[in-house]
Amino acid sequence: MTKRSTRKGTTPINVWVLPEEKAAIAEKAKAAGLSQSAYLRNVGMGMPVTGxxxxxxxxxxxxxxxxxxxxxxxxxxxxxxxxxxxxxxxxxxxxxxxxxxxxxxxxxxxxxxxxxxxxx
Structure with missing residues (x-):
């Protein structure tokens, strides 16, 4: 059985946002059923975010x-x-x-x- 690689423990990207921007990102991630990290990764990679x-x-x-x-x-x-x-x-x-x-x-x-x- 091969070991599956995960993102945990790899290099994070820090994004500086205002509190209202963070709240908006959190709300959109929740509406999409994703974590904030997964939501931002999908958006950044150009993947469609279905809610x-x-x-x-x-x-x-x-x-x-x-x-x-x-x-x-x-x-x-x-x-x-x-x-x-x-x-x-x-x-x-x-x-x-x-x-x-x-x-x-x-x-x-x-x-x-x-x-x-x-x-x-």
């Missing part, structure tokens, strides 16, 4: 998209397959109101998905 927030936003978008799929499937079922559904409890106005509410929920979910995508 934990980006991954969380993508997961939120996946959940919203799944909700849209479920709502769309439910709406399609209501509109195309009424002989298999128990619609006896709904009058025409009640069914229309339910479908309109589902459409509102779909539009709200689409707006939320667009907002999350814009934030990235």
């Amino acid at each position: 934990v927030a980006d991954q969380e936003a993508v997961m939120e978008m996946v959940k919203i998209n799944a909700d849209l799929g479920r709502l769309g499937g439910l709406l399609k079922m209501w509109l195309t397959n009424d002989e298999k559904l128990d619609l006896e409890g709904y009058d025409q106005a009640g069914l229309e109101a339910t479908i309109i509410e589902a459409m509102r929920e779909i539009k709200a979910a689409q707006a939320l998905l667009f907002q999350k995508a814009s934030e990235l």
